[in-house]
Amino acid sequence: YRGPGFTDQLEENNVQERARRRVLAVYAHPDDAEIWAGGTLLAHRELGDHTAVCVMTHGDTARHAEAKHGARLLDATLHHLSFQDRALALANGAVEALAEVLRRERPHIILTHWSADSHPDHRATWEITRAAILLAEAERELAGLFWSDTYNSLGESGLFAADSFINVSDMWKAKLAAIMAHESQHPADYCAMTSNQCALLGAGCGVRYAEGFRRVPFIGRGHRAAATLNEFC
DSSP: OOBTTBOOHHHHHTGGGOOOOEEEEEESSTTHHHHHHHHHHHHHHHTTOEEEEEEEEOTTSTHHHHHHHHHHHHTOEEEEEEEOTTOOOSTTTHHHHHHHHHHHHOOSEEEEOOTTOSSHHHHHHHHHHHHHHHHHTGGGTOOEEEEEOOGGGEETTEEOOOOEEEEOGGGHHHHHHHHHTOGGGOHHHHHHHHHHHHHHHHHHHTSSOEEEEEEOOOEETTEEOOSSGGGGO
């Protein structure tokens, strides 16, 4: 198991020489990044990487303040778009808006929703992300594209099968605090859900808590995504 939270002696010896990476989390709703990738984003920040979160909906509602608070607790730059919740689609300029974020952030790593997620807005976010990568020609620098877990790990095609795991045990309290920033969304329920899921993943990795991702074999301009997040340790 590899990622920002998993190191061996060789990686520890070379940590000062490790190239800093730009990590972008693209999610549908203001609390999604915190729930599905909050620990991973905090782990990357601890290593000195630049992290950013792009939220596709609710940028023009009261939830914007919660999104700002959550991003601040994650120490991540926030890009908050204003597309309609429960109606997110490839149309209406969503691809173009996200492409502009990609041009600004130039990410090496993108974390986003699973293509078979049970939530329609989550699936739409993946489709928008895929199209925006091509429109912005972001694959020039993209080295890793990953789907994240979903509600109870259950999607339209069955269980989510993670193949990349991040030890987020040391970031756990900070992750939960970032989720709790979204006071309007009954955050205690989401904290309980992610605690159960991440504890189960962690048990399989030999740690207390882990976040799970699935690599996407994205190919563009002759460039193939890296096999695991280990490429960035």
